[in-house]
Amino acid sequence: MAGAKEIRTQIGSIKNTSKITKAMEMVAASKMRKAQSRMAATRPYAEKMRNVIGHLFHAHPEYKHTFMIEREVKRIGYIIVSSDRGLCGGLNNNLFRRLFKELKEHRDAGVEVDFCTIGNKALGFFGRFGGNIVSQAVHLGDTPHIENLIGTVKVMLDAYADGKIDRISIAYNHFVNTMTQSPTFEQLVPIPSTAEEELKHHWDYIYEPGSKEVLENLLGRYVESLVYQAVVENGACEQSARMVAMKAASDNAGDLIDELQLIYNKARQAAITQEISEIVGGAAAV
Amino acid sequence: MAMTIHVDIVSAEGEIFSGLAEMVYAPAVMGEVGIAPRHTPLVTQLKPGEVRVDTGNSKEMQHFYVSGGILEIQPHVVTVLADTAIRAVDLDEAAAQEAKRRAEDAMSDRSAEFEYAKAQSELAEAVAQLRAIERIRKGKRS
Numbered sequence: 001m002a003g004a005k006e007i008r009t010q011i012g013s014i015k016n017t018s019k020i021t022k023a024m025e026m027v028a029a030s031k032m033r034k035a036q037s038r039m040a041a042t043r044p045y046a047e048k049m050r051n052v053i054g055h056l057f058h059a060h061p062e063y064k065h066t067f068m069i070e071r072e073v074k075r076i077g078y079i080i081v082s083s084d085r086g087l088c089g090g091l092n093n094n095l096f097r098r099l100f101k102e103l104k105e106h107r108d109a110g111v112e113v114d115f116c117t118i119g120n121k122a123l124g125f126f127g128r129f130g131g132n133i134v135s136q137a138v139h140l141g142d143t144p145h146i147e148n149l150i151g152t153v154k155v156m157l158d159a160y161a162d163g164k165i166d167r168i169s170i171a172y173n174h175f176v177n178t179m180t181q182s183p184t185f186e187q188l189v190p191i192p193s194t195a196e197e198e199l200k201h202h203w204d205y206i207y208e209p210g211s212k213e214v215l216e217n218l219l220g221r222y223v224e225s226l227v228y229q230a231v232v233e234n235g236a237c238e239q240s241a242r243m244v245a246m247k248a249a250s251d252n253a254g255d256l257i258d259e260l261q262l263i264y265n266k267a268r269q270a271a272i273t274q275e276i277s278e279i280v281g282g283a284a285a286v
Numbered sequence: 287m288a289m290t291i292h293v294d295i296v297s298a299e300g301e302i303f304s305g306l307a308e309m310v311y312a313p314a315v316m317g318e319v320g321i322a323p324r325h326t327p328l329v330t331q332l333k334p335g336e337v338r339v340d341t342g343n344s345k346e347m348q349h350f351y352v353s354g355g356i357l358e359i360q361p362h363v364v365t366v367l368a369d370t371a372i373r374a375v376d377l378d379e380a381a382a383q384e385a386k387r388r389a390e391d392a393m394s395d396r397s398a399e400f401e402y403a404k405a406q407s408e409l410a411e412a413v414a415q416l417r418a419i420e421r422i423r424k425g426k427r428s
Contacts, residue, residue, distance in 0.1 A: 003424065041300035048296055048365050052329060052358050116389075123392055135385035136392060146298045146370060151381025158382065205358075208316050208330035217331055218356060221367070225298045 004271070007264040011257055018253030024087070025246035031142060032178070032239035038143070039175065039236050042229050049222050055205060056215050063212065066161055067189050067219045075112045077134070077156045077165040079188070081172035081230050082122035083238040084139055089245035091173060091238060092121040095183040099171050102185065114165055116156050118149070118231060134159065144235065146228050153224050160189055168223075172230040173237035179244060181237040186230075188223055289323040293339055295350055295366040302350060302368060308342035310364050312357050319357070321364055328359040337366055 080099065082092045106113060117123045117136045126133060135155035137148055159165045167187060174184040207214050288308050295303040310321040313335030319328075332355045339348040352368040359365075 038300070042298060044294070044301050045296045045298045045367060048294070048358070049356075049367055052356065052365075052367070055329075127392060133389045133392065135382070136389040137385060138388075147381075150378055151383070151385040154378055154382040155386050205327045205329045208314060208328065211329075214329055214331060214356065221298075221356075221369075228298050 004264060004267050007260055007267065011260050011264065014253050014257050014260070018250050018257070021246045021249040021253065025243055025250060028239045028243035028246060032236060032243055035142070035232065035236035035239050036175075039229075039232050042225070042232055046222075046225050046229055049218065049225060053215075053218055053222060056211060056218070059205065059211065063215075065215055065219060067157075067191055067223075070190050071163075071166045073111055073166045075114065075165045076106060077114045077116060077159060077168045079116045079153070079156060079168065079170040079227060079230075080118065080122040080126065081170065081227075081234045082117070082119035082125075083234065084120040084141075085238075086121065087245065088238050088242040091181060091241040092119075092125070094181075095171060095173055096122075096125055098183040099185070114156075114159070116152060118152065118227075119234075140231065140235075142235065144228070144231050146224060149227055149231065150224060153227050154220075157189070157220060157223060170227060170230050172234045173241075175233050175236045175240070178240045181241055186226075188226055191219070191222075288342055290342065291321065291323040291325075291362055291364055293364045293366075295337065295339075295352075295368055297355075297368040297370045299370055303339065303348065305339075305341065307339045307364075309340040311336075311338040311340075312366065313337070313352075314357060321359055324361045325359050325364075327361065328357070330357050331355075332357050332366070332368075337368075 078099070080095075082095065086092075103113060113131065115122075115126050115131045115133045117126055117133055118138075118140070120138050123133070123136050123138060135152045137152040140148055156165070156168050160168055168189040169185055169187050171183070171185050173181040176182055290306040290308055291310065293303065293305060293307045293310055294301070308323070312319055312321070313333050314330045315333050316330070318335075319330070332352055334353045335351075337350045337352055339350070341348060350366075350368070352366065354369040356367040357364070358367070
């Protein structure tokens with residue numbers, strides 16, 4: 001019975017691993033639910049803000065803020081939202097791969113890129129890749145706070161205002177459902193014109209202190225809230241991807257244990273048979 | 287029943303309050319404003335302070351601390367887009383500098399986290415190889 005003990009210890013270690021993956025699956029499932037409700041909670045703010053911005057544009061169609069004007073694109077700033085931790089399937093890699101394809105197109109067109117990374121994985125990946133990372137934020141945790149993003153986003157917005165970059169895009173995972181997350185790229189600045197329309201009726205507001213100041217204030221916050229939304233959504237994606245990945249890992253561990261158990265039983269039976277035939281042979285010889 | 291106005295207080299991280307009120311007080315930049323139903327449409331910035339909502343039904347007023355934001359008033363709807371973070375020009379600037387510095391640190395100090403990630407992937411590869419070898423050996427033996 002040479003291999004029996006080895007196989008038994010292997011079964012034991014796989015069982016331990018599957019316990020961990022099972023636990024991670026359940027933790028991810030409960031965190032996902034929370035992350036989803038957080039995702040829903042961020043929606044009213046952005047919606048209300050879009051409304052007010054829409055009103056402002058309606059009232060001052062002649063005034064164009066820098067964040068509204070399309071420029072010739074020579075340099076693009078990418079805000080890349082990723083997870084802090086691994087073990088979540090291909091979530092980050094899918095996003096990076098898609099982004100790479102887009103970056104290649106830009107490079108062929110002679111457009112340069114700057115990166116702003118959110119999350120450890122993006123920082124690690126684009127650091128190795130050798131991109132120009134102008135700002136970053138890591139360790140946002142399960143409940144990201146907008147305070148931690150303000151500075152990171154401001155670097156980008158300032159660069160845009162100074163004319164260093166001509167467009168800001170965001171790359172994150174869009175939460176479709178628990179099983180599907182789709183890598184998504186969106187243009188943040190200049191603010192796409194669809195965001196400013198769709199008004200049912202409009203009010204003739206009084207602005208304090210002035211419409212331009214209010215608009216200035218609002219636009220920065222609007223971009224921040226979009227980034228925040230993307231971060232929260234990516235968080236929900238991370239948890240659901242992890243849940244699915246860990247479920248697959250637990251299932252695989254179960255299959256592996258079954259297989260090993262069969263091998264173990266066979267080995268044990270072979271040893272017993274051998275012993276019996278030895279005894280019988282011995283008895284016959286006597 | 288007295289006239290009421292619908293009040294929504296929302297922040298980027300979630301809804302804070304939603305309901306009817308008889309009167310709302312908010313700290314606008316040009317002085318505190320009190321909003322009664324059918325107030326004229328107004329958009330104003332808020333400074334850090336307290337938003338008070340008088341729900342009218344003899345209960346106490348509800349208080350919400352905001353660290354700034356935007357107040358939007360329509361005749362029957364009041365929306366407070368509250369900031370949860372404390373905002374000021376120099377604070378924002380400091381946060382931006384901090385984010386920049388972190389990025390530069392990470393770029394220059396590749397040895398730390400990136401090396402770790404690389405080592406981790408190499409380790410995973412080695413483990414997988416070992417496991418394959420082990421399995422081949424076992425297959426031969428049985």
